[in-house]
Each structure stands twice: as structure tokens, then as C-alpha cells.
Amino acid sequence: MKIRIAHSPDSDDAFMFYGLASGNVPADGFELEHVLSDIESLNRAAFEGAYEISAVSFHGYAHLTDRYLLLPHGASMGDRYGPIVVSTRNTRSLNGVTVAVPGTLTTAFLALRLFDPGVEYVVMAFERIQEAVHAGQVDAGLLIHEGQLTWADEGLSKIVDLGEWWADRTGGLPLPLGGNVIRRDLGPATIARLSQLLHDSIAYGLEHRDVAVSHAMQFGRGLDRARTDRFVGMYVNNLTLDYGSRGREAVARLMEDAWTAGLLPKRIDVEFAPTAEPSQA
Secondary structure (H helix, E strand, O other): OEEEEEEOOOHHHHHHOHHHHOOOOOOOOOEEEEEEOOHHHHHHHHOOOOOOEEEEEHHHHOOOOOOEEEOOOOOEEEOOOOOEEEEOOOOOOOOOOEEEEOOOOOHHHHHHHHHOOOOEEEEOOHHHHHHHHHOOOOOEEEEOOOHHHHOHHHOOEEEEEHHHHHHHHHOOOOEEEEEEEEEHHHOHHHHHHHHHHHHHHHHHHHHOHHHHHHHHHHHOOOOOHHHHHHHHHHHOOHHHHOOHHHHHHHHHHHHHHHHHOOOOOOOOOOOEOOOOOOOOO
């Protein structure tokens, strides 16, 4: 059975799927194809059910619950860190500021609108945002991926770190940014087997960190090894291996706050695929 696993061409996702991509985690009889695309494109493709397993933004997930379940492994959460709004100006306010955002289905954008419901924005490919801020094409930019580590070196100023803001708002919960979803029509037995594979791939990377980071570096967009390792550690950790009660509470809180703010089309009942049991290998 062929299974397409769609995820971003980023160092944290590369680390997460290293076990499967390298063959060190056996595929359990499945024919696995890794499809790489930016997160906003993956969000849009999931509306059509394009891939059996896909990384999506939690904002995107809120529109996909009829077709997909959340896998209990694979979340990227910002634990007092996350998407950052930066500018060449030294300001802590978004009044009169137009922010370049990396897509309207990203959780970064959802969090930004929770922070400031009236924010003015323009949509731009994430890799262009820092350059556009420096060039004065926009007043500020909402940074995801490696930009969260490099903005200060570029002389930009932080307006708000949405991960810090979310933690203060919620009493210390992490900000759920992206997760992995699986198509419901695969059926419970296949879903459970694939869930186990993803769990084991994440566990393999965490247990073989040096080689997995070496693999991830090719997707680091200019980060050196130390920063690649730091970035991976930010978004692939124990919360990635399993949400736990804290991670699940964070997702439920994000969905409820977004619904209450009128930013989602319906109230979301967060539904997870069955939790994979630890591998016996």
C-alpha cells in the first residue's frame, strides 16, 4: 500500500522523518513516499485530501476535521517561543503597522490575529519576509522557521514573540503550531500501524541525534550545525513524541480561543488517532 507523507522541507521535519527516510525504521510493508512542500501549500492540499499523512498548521487542521485525524505524534510547539513579529523600527505596537505574513492558514497568522484582531497584513512567501522588512516594502514581518533564530543578527527589532505572549495568556501552555494529520478513510487498523511508524521515526531521531542533525542540516537554509541543532530542539522534543496532557490542553485552548474570537468557522472538537504504543524493537 502506497502512503504519501507530506511535510515541509525544513530541518525540524527532516529530523522527525529521518528514521523512516533513512530506512532505519522499517516501513512495515508500506511503500512510503515523502512529499516536500511549504506549510501553506500543504494546508491547501489537505482541503482536497491530497495526501494520506500530512503536516498541517493547527489553524489549517481546524478546517479539516471532517477528513483528517490528528496523529498523537509529530507536533511542533513553541514553549515560550514561537513566531516573531519583527521590524526595523523599535516599537512594541502594531498600530499603523502592516505585517507581512506567511499565509492565512498558518497558526502563526491565527496567533497574530488573537494578539491583535485588527492587524493589517499582506501575504508573502515566508522566505521573502525578512528581505521585504529590510527593504522597507512592509513595516514588519511575521517570522517562522529559521528566521526565529536569525532576526537579531540582522539588526531587526522584536515587536512581539507570540510564543511568549501565548504562554503569558494561558498560564504557561505551549503554543501549538503544526501537527501531523492522517486521513480518516484509511481505517483504524492502518491508521494505528502508520501512527506507530511516525512515533518510531521521531524516537529514532531523538535517540540518534548526531546523525539525524547531520541529515537535517541540508534543510537548514543556511543555519550552521549549532543553530540547526538548536532549532531542531525547539520543535522536536518530548511534546513531539507525544502531546501528553499539557500538549492536548494547549491545542484545545487554541481552538476554543480562536472560536470565541470568531476566527474559526465552527467550534472544534479535537480528535486524535489512537496513541501508538512504544516500539518493542
